[in-house]
Amino acid sequence: MSLVGALPFLKPRFSPSVSPGRQRRHTLPASEFRPLNTQDAISVFEIEKEAFISVSGDCPLHLDEVRHFLTLCPELSMGWFEEGRLVAFIIGSQWDQDRLTLDALTLHKPKGSTVHIHVLAVHRTFRQQGKGPILMWRYLQYLRCLPYVRRAVLMCEDFLVPFYQKSGFKVQGRCSITVASLTFTEMQYPVRGHALMRRNSEAIGFPQTVLLLEEPIQRSESALLLEEQTQRTEPEPADV
Numbered sequence: 736m737s738l739v740g741a742l743p744f745l746k747p748r749f750s751p752s753v754s755p756g757r758q759r760r761h762t763l764p765a766s767e768f769r770p771l772n773t774q775d776a777i778s779v780f781e782i783e784k785e786a787f788i789s790v791s792g793d794c795p796l797h798l799d800e801v802r803h804f805l806t807l808c809p810e811l812s813m814g815w816f817e818e819g820r821l822v823a824f825i826i827g828s829q830w831d832q833d834r835l836t837l838d839a840l841t842l843h844k845p846k847g848s849t850v851h852i853h854v855l856a857v858h859r860t861f862r863q864q865g866k867g868p869i870l871m872w873r874y875l876q877y878l879r880c881l882p883y884v885r886r887a888v889l890m891c892e893d894f895l896v897p898f899y900q901k902s903g904f905k906v907q908g909r910c911s912i913t914v915a916s917l918t919f920t921e922m923q924y925p926v927r928g929h930a931l932m933r934r935n936s937e938a939i940g941f942p943q944t945v946l947l948l949e950e951p952i953q954r955s956e957s958a959l960l961l962e963e964q965t966q967r968t969e970p971e972p973a974d975v
C-alpha cells in the first residue's frame with residue numbers, strides 16, 4: 736500500500752498532474768448576481784446612506800429592517816457584486832393586499848402573492864451605466880420562476896415614474912403612504928399573465944427564464960450592451 740493511500744490526510748491538495756488551467760481559482764468573480772444574506776446588510780446600508788440619507792435624511796430600510804427582511808425572505812433579494820463588492824441591490828418581501836399600506840414597510844406576509852420591492856439602489860460610482868435597469872430586469876425574470884408570485888409592486892417619488900415604466904411597471908395611483916413631506920406613486924408589474932417558456936439553465940445560481948412578453952420591456956441600448964458585456968465576463972463554474 737502506498738503511503739498516500741494509507742494516510743489520506745497526507746495527500747497533496749492539488750495533484751501535480753492537474754494542468755495549471757484546471758487549478759482552483761482564487762480570484763473573485765468579475766460579476767455575480769446572488770440573493771443577499773444578513774452578512775451583506777452593512778454593505779446594503781452603506782449604499783442606502785449615500786443614496787437616500789444624504790439626500791433626504793431618511794431611507795427606505797434602516798439597518799435593522801434590512802437585517803429583518805434578509806432573515807425572513809432572503810430569496811426576494813438580489814445583489815450585483817463586482818469582484819466581491821456590492822454595486823447594486825434589490826430587497827423585496829411578500830405582501831397580501833392590493834395596495835400598499837404603512838404595514839407594508841415593515842412586514843413580510845408569507846402568504847401574499849405580491850412582491851413588494853422596498854428598495855432598488857445602485858452604488859454612486861456605478862450609476863448612469865444601465866445597471867439599475869439590468870438588475871431590475873433580472874429580478875423580474877427571477878420572480879417569474881417563483882410560482883407564488885403574481886405581481887410586483889413598489890412606491891417611488893414621481894420623478895422616478897418614467898424610470899420604472901421603462902422596466903415595464905405601470906402606475907397604479909397615488910400611494911397612501913407618506914414619509915415626512917415626501918409623497919409617492921404606486922406602481923405594479925404583472926409577473927403572472929404572460930406566456931412564458933422555460934430554459935433549463937441554472938447559471939449564476941438563479942433559474943433563468945426566457946420570456947415571451949405580451950408587452951416587451953423597453954430596455955435602452957446601453958443597458959442591452961452592458962448586459963451583453965456582463966454575460967461575456969461571467970465566470971466559468973468553479974472547479975470542484
Ligand SMILES: CC(=O)SCCNC(=O)CCNC(=O)[C@H](O)C(C)(C)COP(=O)(O)OP(=O)(O)OC[C@H]1O[C@@H](n2cnc3c(N)ncnc32)[C@H](O)[C@@H]1OP(=O)(O)O
Binds near residue numbers: 861867958
Ligand atoms: C422602490 C425604490 O427603491 S425607489 C428609489 C430608487 N433608488 C434611488 O433613488 C437610489 C439612488 N439612485 C440610484 O440608485 C440609481 O440612480 C437608480 C436606481 C435610480 C437608477 O439606476 P442607474 O443604474 O443609475 O440607471 P441609469 O442612470 O443607468 O438609467 C437607466 C435609464 O433610466 C433613466 N433614468 C435614470 N434615472 C432617471 C430618473 N431619475 N428619471 C427618469 N429617468 C431616469 C435613464 O435616463 C436611463 O434611460 P436611457 O438609457 O434610455 O437613457
